[in-house]
Amino acid sequence: MVKLSKTGWNNVIIFSVMGFILLINATNKKIFSPDEGALNEQEIALVGTQNVILTLDIHNVVAIERIGRTWRATPTHISGQALAQMMMSWQQSSGEAMVQVPEIDRQFSLDVTLDIAGQTQPLQLNFYATEQQLLIFNQLSQQWLVMPIAMYGQLFPQEIFAN
Numbered sequence: 001m002v003k004l005s006k007t008g009w010n011n012v013i014i015f016s017v018m019g020f021i022l023l024i025n026a027t028n029k030k031i032f033s034p035d036e037g038a039l040n041e042q043e044i045a046l047v048g049t050q051n052v053i054l055t056l057d058i059h060n061v062v063a064i065e066r067i068g069r070t071w072r073a074t075p076t077h078i079s080g081q082a083l084a085q086m087m088m089s090w091q092q093s094s095g096e097a098m099v100q101v102p103e104i105d106r107q108f109s110l111d112v113t114l115d116i117a118g119q120t121q122p123l124q125l126n127f128y129a130t131e132q133q134l135l136i137f138n139q140l141s142q143q144w145l146v147m148p149i150a151m152y153g154q155l156f157p158q159e160i161f162a163n
Contacts, residue, residue, distance in 0.1 A: 001066040043094040044145055046125070046136070052117040059111050062160050078159040080102060090114075095136055095145030102135055102144065104128050109137075111154070127152075 004012065047053060056064040062075045065085070071083045078086065109126040116123055124139040125149050136145040 017163065042097060044143070045092075045094040046099050046145070047091055047093075047114060047116065047123070049091055049120075051091075054115040054117055055113075056087070056090065056115075057113040058156070058160065073160070078157060082157060082159060086155070086157055086160075089151075090140065093151060093155065095134075095147040095151075098135075098144035098146050102128075104130070104135065127155075 004074040052066075056065050058064075062077070064083070065072055065074075071087050073079060073083055074142065106126070106128075109128055112125045112127065114123040114125070120142060126137040128135040128137075129149060132147050132149060136147065137143075139144065151159050
């Protein structure tokens, strides 16, 4: 066995742990980095789980704002657990990027404006519901996304538009 002082052994342990961390980090980047072929069909988050939604305005009909860890809708057609579930859907939803621009009538869009913490410009999204899918146009990135039509009910519950 090698004879080292206490500080010598501490240095050996420190450098071996650092080397192990670098090894894990390097293999993690190789395993989980997207390749060039998967770039065309990648999932893009509407908002992203790391972003914090401050307000959500749906077509100047309903305004939802964050109050601490809870949400408040104005007018109060939806509240409590249903509102929290809706906002969780917004936070976690993602769609596939569309390569080709769809042909739709843009006057039938549902306009949504989101204020995200730390961003100077609000995120503006236009939603178009077809029979089979939900099309989303992100005005900031000028990108089209597609989602299953079932997501429409999660992002826009019926209670929101109740009179």
